[in-house]
Amino acid sequence: MKFASVNGIERPVRLSEKTRLFAYESLGHKYGLDTKKTMFVTMDGTPGFDQLTNIEKYDAAIMKIAAEAPLRVCDGELISGAATLGAAISHVIPAYYKDAPVFMSLSHLTVDFETVVKEGVNSIRKKAEDSYKKYKGTDREAFAKSCLNCLDAFTLWHKRYITALKEKGYDKNVKNLLKVPFSPAETFYEAVQSIWFTFAFLRLCGNWPGIGRIDKILGPYLKKDLKDGSLTTEEAREILAHFFIKGCEWICGGNYGSGDAQHYQNIVLAGVDEDGDEVENEVTHLVLDIIEELGISDFPTTVRLNRNSGEKLIKRVAEVMRLGGGVLAVYNEDLIIESLTDYGYKLKEARNFANDGCWEVQIPGKTNFSYIPYDFLQLLQKNTLKNYEMTPDFSDFESLYQAYLKDVRGLVEGLLSSVLKNNMAEQKDGQWIWKPNIPCTVISLFEQDCVGRGKSYLEGGTVYSVISPHIGGLADTVNSLYAIKKLVFDDKKVGFAELMKILSDNWEENEVLRQYAKNKYTYYGNDSDEADMLCRRFLSDFADICKSIDNRSGYMFPGGVSTFGRQLEWSPHRLACADGHRKGEVLAANASPTPGSDREGATAIIKSYCKNDLKKLPVGAALDIRLLPSCTAGDEGLEALEALLKGFVLLGGFFMQPDVVDAGILKEAQEKPEEYQNLSVRVSGWNARFVTLNKEWQDMVIEQNECGCGY
Amino acid sequence: MSAAADIKLRVAEIQRFCMHDGPGIRTTVFLKGCPLRCFWCHNPEMRRQEKELLYFKNRCIGCRLCETCGNGVHSFDESGHRLDREKCKSCGECEKNCPASALRICGEDMTPSEILKEIKKDAAFYGISGGVTVSGGEPFMQSGVTELLKLCKEQGINTAVETCGYYDVTAALPYVDLFLWDIKDTDDERHKKNTGVSNRRIIENLLKADRAGAKLRLRCILVNGVNTDDEHYKNVFEIASALKGCVGVDVLPYHAYGGSKAELIGAADRQNKALIPTDEQKESFKKALKRFI
Structure with missing residues (x-):
């Protein structure tokens, strides 16, 4: 029973043998395969299903799921509840009618677990009952009724579990569930069960919510229990470990393209609370202990650091980080909180930020979030430079840059208005109203204001609605612009039209100039001001464009930077770049440098990244850093990793995901997958078990490690 | 001063x-x-202690732009790029001309x-x-x-x-x-x-x-x-x-x-x-x- 690390450092053993075995089996697909035995419930036998309204169909489906989904009680489990319908793993509501799913489900949000734990689901029921009375006879009645129906379904599923657990003699689990999640939790154990049971129900119904600030929610309960002696730290660690292990119940093994471990069950640790006090507590450290010991990567975890973060926390983060797998990432919350308040959020909300599926910052339990990724390199190549054919002859760099910005504005406006129009309609009086959308009551129950407003998550119920346009291919775009500036306008190595012809010919017969472009200029990611400042300027202009978009609809459009691995699907459509890249090469990830163009190591990459005015991007810009295990070996290596984290905060970074991994080990895992079943790598905002990536993805991860590492 | x-x-x-x-x-x-x-x-x-010319063989693309060297250090024959290092004055001209960064002068006075x-x-x-x-x-x-x-x-x-x-x-x-x-x-x-x-x-x-x-x-x-x-x-x-x-x-x-x-x-x-x-x-x-x- 071995939990793999990328560098041979032995993972510590703190948990009981029984819990470790539970983890080992869960990571080895035992429960995932079980989940796939029953894919969905069927609505085929429901009389008159065709005649029901959409929301009635939804309610019927949820009720059927609650009534019929298989119940799973794992041997010796300390907390109960399981999302046992396989179709949910494919992001649909697992209720089918005539062989097709009836509704899609939701993700990219962190629901309000804090209210569930502290006030209980009954407090939500009370609100739903009030709403139903209030909105009876209005167009909001159907949603209000749906809230009550879905709560009934949740109650039914809860009762089924209690009965099953009683039969099997799981007295402790029964005792907890008799209280939570419907009544407020009073102990740590109850609080963990409360979050898990609610989370499991949301997932059972096909949704993929994030967990959010688990240490902030659970910390006060554990503190009280430890103080009055009703629980030991060891017992608490076991209980919490079961939460993490049960979160692996959708691991099925096999090959999944982008991996089998991305269900967006994000966790955010530490940082300040609404009042500005540091959250870091016993739970923070227990989570780190568990990740360190079991190497579970299914909960992408980000630690909020600030200038006052304790040495103990930073050291623990570095220790867990260097085991590899990219399970831990960090935020610099000093910058993020300022960014959010600058954008218009209230300070208390800003201080409570968590994230969506990967790392995009949002206010948990209050935000309807979506993002739109787009390859900005293709925009430059295809729109501004017209596929290098019939390109207007730009006489100076500035006119090229302005033409590109104009295209950026056109793109962003177009993307946003089409998404906006899917969701809202402008009235004659200039008011925007929400259009009917697919039902999503189960999520809406746990998002603030939906129940009270009588509106769903997708129909204006949430406190905030956010659509974030994301720049993809940032470094590639900046490097291309920079190379054109240098080759044509500054150094006059080649005429503009001539360069366009060369690029159109994919650098054929022009190896000398290609080598020159590749080697003689210093690009983004080397702490060289010329290229870095062009990047800063471009990001800043992009943020301004996003901010200037008409938002009378009430929607917010904060910009971000991401690729999330899309560079792989974009690459075949990309033309040659002026920085020496040929057609179709897989290029930069997120806000990281283009592979192979970074020659100065990790510190220079972080510096280049931090020169950007990241405060203007309140959703975020992610930096991936790859480090070789030898860089982080021994006490010196640990110290160095800590210093990198501190430098990142000091210089004003936003989000950084360092991964410690050795290309050699990855290649070996490619050849002998059976020996590396639970070896995880950071892909791009999430983690994947390496062996479950397909070959193309695996090769990309290996290539990034060979180039993008700092040593 | x-x-x-x-x-x-x-x-x-x-x-x-x-x-x-x-x-x-x-x-x-x-x-x-x-x-x-x-x-x-x-x-x-x-x-x-003297400045020295470094030659990164695997980067050389054989473009012969280094042949402009006034001291005749660089030449090409069927076996490829030949360097007559005796003649090198470490002037850096070839480094400047080499598009592939295959040539570098080691030693900069700072x-x-x-x-x-x-x-x-x-x-x-x-x-x-x-x-x-x-x-x-x-x-x-x-x-x-x-x-x-x-x-x-x-x-x-x-x-x-x-x-x-x-x-x-x-x-x-x-x-x-x-x-x-x-x-x-x-x-x-x-x-x-x-x-x-x-x-x-x-x-x-x-x-x-x-x-x-x-x-x-x-x-x-x-x-x-x-x-x-x-x-x-x-x-x-x-x-x-x-x-x-x-x-x-x-x-x-x-x-x-x-x-x-x-x-x-x-x-x-x-x-x-x-x-x-x-x-x-x-x-x-x-x-x-x-x-x-």
Whole structure:
């Protein structure tokens, strides 16, 4: 029973043998395969299903799921509840009618677990009952009724579990569930069960919510229990470990393209609370202990650091980080909180930020979030430079840059208005109203204001609605612009039209100039001001464009930077770049440098990244850093990793995901997958078990490690 | 203008984000020139104090733009790119013309404040333990190094120096937080044979620095069949024990990577894998030095 690390450092053993075995089996697909035995419930036998309204169909489906989904009680489990319908793993509501799913489900949000734990689901029921009375006879009645129906379904599923657990003699689990999640939790154990049971129900119904600030929610309960002696730290660690292990119940093994471990069950640790006090507590450290010991990567975890973060926390983060797998990432919350308040959020909300599926910052339990990724390199190549054919002859760099910005504005406006129009309609009086959308009551129950407003998550119920346009291919775009500036306008190595012809010919017969472009200029990611400042300027202009978009609809459009691995699907459509890249090469990830163009190591990459005015991007810009295990070996290596984290905060970074991994080990895992079943790598905002990536993805991860590492 | 402003140091390379040249994250400044000629040298391009042309064969695309060299260093025939290094004046013309960065002049003359500017780029990552390490070559072969170290200290940057110990370091002592001091061999005959100089002077300088209060880490290269005997281990232990300021001893097992670097300067690859110490030898050394490892 071995939990793999990328560098041979032995993972510590703190948990009981029984819990470790539970983890080992869960990571080895035992429960995932079980989940796939029953894919969905069927609505085929429901009389008159065709005649029901959409929301009635939804309610019927949820009720059927609650009534019929298989119940799973794992041997010796300390907390109960399981999302046992396989179709949910494919992001649909697992209720089918005539062989097709009836509704899609939701993700990219962190629901309000804090209210569930502290006030209980009954407090939500009370609100739903009030709403139903209030909105009876209005167009909001159907949603209000749906809230009550879905709560009934949740109650039914809860009762089924209690009965099953009683039969099997799981007295402790029964005792907890008799209280939570419907009544407020009073102990740590109850609080963990409360979050898990609610989370499991949301997932059972096909949704993929994030967990959010688990240490902030659970910390006060554990503190009280430890103080009055009703629980030991060891017992608490076991209980919490079961939460993490049960979160692996959708691991099925096999090959999944982008991996089998991305269900967006994000966790955010530490940082300040609404009042500005540091959250870091016993739970923070227990989570780190568990990740360190079991190497579970299914909960992408980000630690909020600030200038006052304790040495103990930073050291623990570095220790867990260097085991590899990219399970831990960090935020610099000093910058993020300022960014959010600058954008218009209230300070208390800003201080409570968590994230969506990967790392995009949002206010948990209050935000309807979506993002739109787009390859900005293709925009430059295809729109501004017209596929290098019939390109207007730009006489100076500035006119090229302005033409590109104009295209950026056109793109962003177009993307946003089409998404906006899917969701809202402008009235004659200039008011925007929400259009009917697919039902999503189960999520809406746990998002603030939906129940009270009588509106769903997708129909204006949430406190905030956010659509974030994301720049993809940032470094590639900046490097291309920079190379054109240098080759044509500054150094006059080649005429503009001539360069366009060369690029159109994919650098054929022009190896000398290609080598020159590749080697003689210093690009983004080397702490060289010329290229870095062009990047800063471009990001800043992009943020301004996003901010200037008409938002009378009430929607917010904060910009971000991401690729999330899309560079792989974009690459075949990309033309040659002026920085020496040929057609179709897989290029930069997120806000990281283009592979192979970074020659100065990790510190220079972080510096280049931090020169950007990241405060203007309140959703975020992610930096991936790859480090070789030898860089982080021994006490010196640990110290160095800590210093990198501190430098990142000091210089004003936003989000950084360092991964410690050795290309050699990855290649070996490619050849002998059976020996590396639970070896995880950071892909791009999430983690994947390496062996479950397909070959193309695996090769990309290996290539990034060979180039993008700092040593 | 003070005299210090005229000082220039010949820099072979400045490398950021170094983790193995002292505590924390460090920027390592490699200075050119060394009085020793260790046959296992892993930075052969930094031995001579003169500027030198480095040729990265695998990068050359055969474009022949280097043939414009006024001294006739570069030519091409059926076997490829030929270099007549005797003729090279290290003028840097070919480096400028080479589009593939296959040619580079090793050795740039920089003032201490120019070097400081490079060092300060990573100041945010130094924290309390990281900083600059001056290495080489042999740093003290260039007297201006003291000025550089002084300047770093004035800026609050932690300083380390990696030295072969051949020179008297007294003048630099106030500006060095840690010496990484090489003890290549304790047998003088072997030392002479393998490095070209006696070790007496090195040991004397070491003791002198120690008496003056230097903080020291001994760095001991281990070369299979050369200095892998118990007598040597015992001697190193005795030296370390005699020092007041010794904070530890590092074992540096010989590796054969210096070979490919020798090719850069047109020298023969004399590296030999048989010289790599066995795990057993490394363990014996560490065991003998247990108190300091």
